[in-house]
Amino acid sequence: MKHWQFSAFALLALAACSAPPPLQTFRPLDYSYLPPLILKVGSLNVVNNYVPTPSQATLIGEDPASPITTLQNMLNRRIVASGAPGTANIAIQTASIDEVNGNLTGTMTVDVSVSSPDGRSTGYAEATVSASQTAPDSDASQNDVQAALYDLTKRLMEDMNVQLQYQLQHNLGSWLSWSGTPASAPLAAGAAGAVGAIQSTPLTPIPVAGTDNQTQPAAPAGGPVNSNAAVPDYLPGAGPAALGQAPSQ
Secondary structure, eight states: HHHHHHHHHHHHHHHHHHOOOOOOOOOOOOOOOOOEEOOOOEEEEEEEEOOHHHHHHHHHHHHHOOOOHHHHHHHHHHHOOOOOOEEEEEEEEEEEEEEETEEEEEEEEEEEEEEEEEEEEEEEEEEEEEEEEEETTTTOOOHHHHHHHHHHHHHHHHHHHEEOOOOHHHGGGGBBOBSSSSOOOOHHHHTTTTOOOOBBSSEEEHHHHHHHHEEEOOOOSSSSOOTTTTTTTTTTTTTGGGOOOOOOO
């Protein structure tokens, strides 16, 4: 009997040693601390137009922070309507993660289109980011696979928040709600009282090369205007500098 008990305990110990480690947990990716981007529209609609391939869907399903869900949540919370007449449609065109030649590759594309009630005034901006990293080995643990996918999604989202703000300021500057004083920018009902809302002096037009009267908005002078200490130094307004790019003329 004693010999049987010893063998049973030995088997249990062996099983415990060979059991896979418990799955780790990942903090949800939340960007509510970033200043809202306030569009001069009354209605705003966020839709997902991206349909992943079977292989992409498998990786997205293993990702602790699905790039589709994370991106959609950020857009729903960060882009808000001021209540002025007009409409805005925000479409997720791509939020993919795939494995190509031993690398995990990810791409996100967001389109923003706005129009006045009569349709005479319209605007469009597109933000696209991509990133890649070495894929885990074929014998990697589930924890390692999830960690790699999570890290890639986090990188994509950090870049998208910078690129989205830059593209809106660069291409839809007249549609953004600007104010000279922090308290006077109109906010949608859902954004009332938002801390760190983007504020600025009115955009200063600058001549566009090769034209007589056309102008385009310039970034507000005086450096960063965000007063929210939780926001990284490169937001808001850093635009392409944070991405290692120069603004197009």
